[in-house]
Each structure stands twice: as C-alpha cells, then as structure tokens.
Amino acid sequence: MTRPLLRRHAAALLGAAALACGSPGPVPIALGETACDHCHMTIVDQRFAAELVTRTGKVYAFDDAGCLATFAVSGPVGPEQIHSAWVTDFRLPGTLIPAQDAIFLRTDSIRTPMSSNLLAVPRAAGDSLQAALGGALLDWAQVLAEAREPA
Amino acid sequence: MMRFLRPCLVAGLLLAAPTVATGQALVVVDPAGPVRTLTEALTRVTPGGQITVKAGTYTEPVIRVAVPVTIVGEPGAVFIGGEHQILVVSADDVTLRGLTLRGGASSFMEDRAAVLFDSVANCVIEDSRLEGTFFAIYLSRSRGCRVSRNVVRGAAEVEMTAGNAIHLFHSTDVTIDGNRVTGHRDGIYLEFVEHARVNNESTDNLRYGLHFMFSHECEYRDNRFERNGAGVAVMYTRNMTMEGNTFADNWGPASYGLLLKEIRDSRILRNTFRQNSVGLYMEGSARNEVTGNVFQANGWAVRVLANAEGNVFTGNSFRQNSFDVTTNSSRNVSTFRGNYWDHYEGYDLDRDGVGDVPYHPVRLFSLLVAQHEPALILLRSFFVELLDAAERVMPVLTPAMLVDDRPLMESPA
Numbered sequence: 156m157t158r159p160l161l162r163r164h165a166a167a168l169l170g171a172a173a174l175a176c177g178s179p180g181p182v183p184i185a186l187g188e189t190a191c192d193h194c195h196m197t198i199v200d201q202r203f204a205a206e207l208v209t210r211t212g213k214v215y216a217f218d219d220a221g222c223l224a225t226f227a228v229s230g231p232v233g234p235e236q237i238h239s240a241w242v243t244d245f246r247l248p249g250t251l252i253p254a255q256d257a258i259f260l261r262t263d264s265i266r267t268p269m270s271s272n273l274l275a276v277p278r279a280a281g282d283s284l285q286a287a288l289g290g291a292l293l294d295w296a297q298v299l300a301e302a303r304e305p306a
Numbered sequence: 307m308m309r310f311l312r313p314c315l316v317a318g319l320l321l322a323a324p325t326v327a328t329g330q331a332l333v334v335v336d337p338a339g340p341v342r343t344l345t346e347a348l349t350r351v352t353p354g355g356q357i358t359v360k361a362g363t364y365t366e367p368v369i370r371v372a373v374p375v376t377i378v379g380e381p382g383a384v385f386i387g388g389e390h391q392i393l394v395v396s397a398d399d400v401t402l403r404g405l406t407l408r409g410g411a412s413s414f415m416e417d418r419a420a421v422l423f424d425s426v427a428n429c430v431i432e433d434s435r436l437e438g439t440f441f442a443i444y445l446s447r448s449r450g451c452r453v454s455r456n457v458v459r460g461a462a463e464v465e466m467t468a469g470n471a472i473h474l475f476h477s478t479d480v481t482i483d484g485n486r487v488t489g490h491r492d493g494i495y496l497e498f499v500e501h502a503r504v505n506n507e508s509t510d511n512l513r514y515g516l517h518f519m520f521s522h523e524c525e526y527r528d529n530r531f532e533r534n535g536a537g538v539a540v541m542y543t544r545n546m547t548m549e550g551n552t553f554a555d556n557w558g559p560a561s562y563g564l565l566l567k568e569i570r571d572s573r574i575l576r577n578t579f580r581q582n583s584v585g586l587y588m589e590g591s592a593r594n595e596v597t598g599n600v601f602q603a604n605g606w607a608v609r610v611l612a613n614a615e616g617n618v619f620t621g622n623s624f625r626q627n628s629f630d631v632t633t634n635s636s637r638n639v640s641t642f643r644g645n646y647w648d649h650y651e652g653y654d655l656d657r658d659g660v661g662d663v664p665y666h667p668v669r670l671f672s673l674l675v676a677q678h679e680p681a682l683i684l685l686r687s688f689f690v691e692l693l694d695a696a697e698r699v700m701p702v703l704t705p706a707m708l709v710d711d712r713p714l715m716e717s718p719a
Contacts, residue, residue, distance in 0.1 A: 167635065187512055187513070187535055188558065188559070188560065189560065190536070190559070190560030194541070195539075195560070195565060195567060195587075195589070196536075196541075197513045197514075197535055197536040197560050199491055199513050199535075200491075201467075204416060248414070262540055264416075265415070265416075266417065266475075266497075270497070270519070270520075288415075293644060302581070
C-alpha cells in the first residue's frame with residue numbers, strides 16, 4: 156500500500172520540479188514589497204515596473220525603465236548572462252512586454268519614480284501615445300545607448 | 307428726459323463700481339446664499355481680500371484661484387473632489403486656511419492633487435484637512451511657501467495607486483511643519499527642491515514617510531516616522547541636516563529606518579533608530595557626519611556599503627541590535643570612533659570611560675549573511691558564535707579598518 160503511494164508522490168514531486176524549472180521568464184511584482192534592484196526604492200507604481208531575467212532564471216525587478224537600462228549596461232549581470240528584459244505596457248499596468256518589442260515615449264507630462272520619464276508601450280501604440288502626451292520616441296537600443304553614456 | 311436719466315445713471319455707476327471694478331474686501335460663501343460657490347466668490351473678491359466659507363458641502367468644477375486672496379473655511383466647510391483637482395492656485399500670496407477637502411479619483415495620466423499650487427510665491431495652506439485624496443497638496447515650481455498643521459489622511463492601505471500626501475516639485479524655500487500625514491504613497495515627497503524645512507509626523511504610508519530626490523540644502527528636524535512601508539529615503543542629495551528625528555518600526559525585506567543613496571556632506575545628528583529591519587543604510591554616500599544617534603533593537607543598526615566613503619560615526623549608541631554594523635566588502639573607508647556598543651566585551655583599566663581594547667563592530671557572520679542571505683537562519687547557532695569569537699580574536703575576513711579604537715564604556719545618549 157505504501158509503495159504505490161510513495162511512487163505517486165514521487166511522480167507529483169518530479170512534475171512540480173519540472174514546472175519550476177521551466178524556461179526563464181518574467182514574474183509578477185509584489186507591489187509595495189519588492190525593492191528596485193538598482194535604486195533600492197520600493198516598487199509601488201505599476202505603470203513603470205520592469206524586470207530583467209537571467210539565463211539561470213533569476214529575476215531582477217525595477218521601478219523605472221531607466222533603472223532597468225542602467226542595470227542592464229552596468230550592473231552586476233554581464234550581457235552574456237541576460238536572458239530577457241521586460242517593461243510594463245504603460246496603458247495596461249501589470250502587463251510586461253519584452254523591452255525590444257516596446258517603444259519608449261520620453262515625456263514631460265508624466266513623471267516616473269527615477270525621473271527617466273520613459274513610458275513603454277508596444278511599438279504599434281507609440282504614435283498614439285506620443286500624440287496624446289507629446290515627447291520623443293526611443294527604441295530599446297536607444298534607451299540602452301543613453302544609459303551607457305548619460306547626458 | 308435726459309435730465310431724469312442722468313442722476314439714475316450716476317447712481318447706477320456708483321453702485322456698480324465697487325463690485326465690478328474693485329470688488330469686495332470680504333465675501334462670504336454660504337449654501338443659503340447669496341454667494342453659493344467659492345468660484346463665484348472669487349469673481350467678486352478684491353485682490354488681497356478674504357473669502358469666508360460657511361459650513362456646507364461644496365461640489366464645484368475645478369476652482370481656479372488667480373488673485374491674491376485669503377480663503378478661510380469655517381468648521382464644516384467641505385469641498386468634494388472627483389475626476390479633477392479641487393483647487394488650482396496660480397496667483398502669488400494666496401492663503402488657504404481651515405478647509406476640508408475630501409475625495410478624488412486616482413489617475414494614471416496625471417498627478418492629480420486636491421490642491422495644486424502652480425508657479426506661485428508666498429503661498430500658505432494651513433489648519434486644513436485632506437481626506438481620501440489621490441495627491442493631497444502639490445507645489446510645483448513655487449517658492450517661499452508654507453504648509454502647516456494640516457491633517458492628511460489617504461486611503462493607501464487599500465490602494466496601490468495612491469499618490470503622495472505633500473508633494474513638492476522644483477520648489478525653493480518652503481516650510482512644511484506640524485502636519486500629520488498618513489495613508490499615502492509617500493508622506494512627504496520632495497524632488498528638485500532647495501531650502502526646505504521639514505518637521506512633521508508621517509506614519510503608516512505605503513512607501514516612504516519622507517522622500518528627498520535631487521534636493522539640496524534642506525533640513526528636517528524632530529519628525530516622527532513610524533510604520534511606513536520602507537521608512538525614509540534621501541537620495542541624490544547634498545548638504546542636508548537630519549536632526550532629532552525618530553525612525554521606528556519599519557519592518558520588511560526592503561525596509562529601512564533611513565535609506566541614504568548618493569548623499570554628500572550631510573549631517574545626521576541625535577536621531578533615534580528603533581526597531582527597523584535596517585536602521586541606517588548608506589550607499590555611495592560620502593563625507594557625512596553621523597553623531598549622537600541612538601540605534602536600538604534593529605535587525606541591522608547600520609549597513610554601510612563599501613562604496614560609501616569618508617563617513618564619520620562618533621558618539622552614537624548601539625543597543626540591542628542583532629547586528630551593529632555590516633558591510634559588503636572587507637574594504638571599508640568609513641570611520642567609527644568613540645561610540646557606545648552594548649556588544650563590547652572589553653575593559654577599562656585606566657577608568658577614563660574609554661575601553662582599552664578596540665571594538666570590531668562587524669561580525670564575521672554578518673559578512674556571510676550579506677553574501678548569502680538565507681544563512682541568516684543560523685543566527686543563534688553555536689557554530690556561528692564560535693566563528694564570530696574566532697574572528698574577534700584574529701580578524702582575517704572582516705574589514706580591518708572598520709574598528710572603533712575608542713569604544714565608550716557608558717552610553718552617551
């Protein structure tokens with residue numbers, strides 16, 4: 156009686172382990188509890204939250220796309236270890252999209268926690284956000300380039 | 307005909323002149339009339355005059371204050387917010403006193419405040435109540451203003467989208483004193499502000515009780531900061547005076563009594579750090595003076611990262627902390643001298659009040675925990691005690707320079 160039970164438990168455990176070891180990806184951010192891994196401020200504003208995922212699946216969280224960019228180019232994680240970078244779709248707080256698929260509006264009308272004032276949306280939505288708020292559009296490569304050489 | 311008309315005309319002009327051209331020095335707003343709204347009163351009042359608002363509930367579109375005026379609310383005068391600001395002040399020399407402002411929807415597209423002072427000088431808001439607003443009091447590009455004795459209560463315990471209670475942006479020479487702020491994102495937030503004086507009670511806010519960003523030459527004294535989500539943060543700022551404040555009961559993995567990042571040439575004097583996960587955290591901070599503070603019953607009393615340089619700790623009292631000082635490297639260039647440490651086990655044979663053997667405040671175990679946090683589970687283990695004792699006798703791994711060679715035998719504070 157104990158043998159099959161044990162076997163079933165073992166199978167369940169293996170299944171759980173396999174799930175836990177899935178491919179690296181973003182995870183939801185616990186607002187008000189998680190600190191930004193670059194500036195150490197507590198993340199409270201969902202509109203600007205961002206993540207960096209390493210090849211081993213470790214997730215770093217940020218309160219501002221600017222913090223993510225600075226961390227990505229000069230943080231403790233080398234470029235070869237980075238799996239993916241994620242930013243929040245400004246229009247849909249809680250939805251993380253790949254940074255390379257996003258377009259960033261730098262605007263004076265909305266202020267981000269670390270004053271990068273970068274709002275991320277999917278590429279297709281960039282023009283309409285720019286029309287609504289004003290400002291300049293940048294892609295992820297340009298944001299990274301700025302982070303490498305701050306103005 | 308003309309002969310009759312002319313006196314009428316003159317009399318009419320005489321009657322009309324005071325209200326149209328110069329207005330009234332005192333206008334009363336009363337739900338029973340004749341002036342029923344503050345908006346209407348503002349069209350009637352003379353510049354520099356006063357508007358008194360009688361008890362009542364007022365729901366008006368955005369009220370724009372574009373003349374110098376004093377607006378005084380009598381008890382029970384309540385203005386209700388909605389999908390817009392309640393008051394927008396764009397004139398110099400405006401005083402708001404005794405008003406109650408209630409409610410206001412949060413917004414993703416603007417930092418909507420109950421009261422916005424926009425590019426003005428000499429503004430005052432005092433003795434008012436702001437309840438359940440998104441942002442409460444917002445000063446943008448203003449100078450010479452005072453925010454005093456207001457009670458600001460947000461609803462942030464249920465809402466992650468709460469704004470800041472008192473928010474200053476690009477402003478100079480502002481006094482924020484005697485306010486009680488609670489239940490917002492940050493109690494008091496200052497960004498690009500110079501010469502601010504801050505003295506308040508800021509408790510139970512979602513993130514920081516007080517938050518300085520890129521703000522220089524400011525001082526905050528005798529404030530009480532308790533149970534804020536992450537304590538108080540002072541970042542990218544120089545020449546600050548932080549004196550006589552209490553930082554207490556900030557517990558959590560990202561919580562600090564006081565978080566300092568990139569702070570230069572500042573003074574941290576006679577504060578009390580009590581029961582925080584980390585009492586004082588310093589990163590990238592240089593030439594700061596930390597004197598006469600009490601660190602009591604914190605997890606980590608002081609956490610100084612190796613990139614902090616030339617900070618001097620003297621005359622502080624360290625009591626009942628799990629760890630007195632931690633750092634992330636064996637290289638450290640901050641100075642500790644003449645502090646009281648209750649973990650000190652040395653002696654004072656010459657009875658000059660100063661211990662005869664140096665004290666090493668960084669436990670070996672704290673370095674291990676800094677590099678591998680889960681090791682904390684071994685905090686009370688015999689093995690760790692042994693490790694620490696061995697390291698105390700013969701320091702190998704802990705920062706050799708991080709030593710107090712004049713530890714006090716009695717607590718100075």
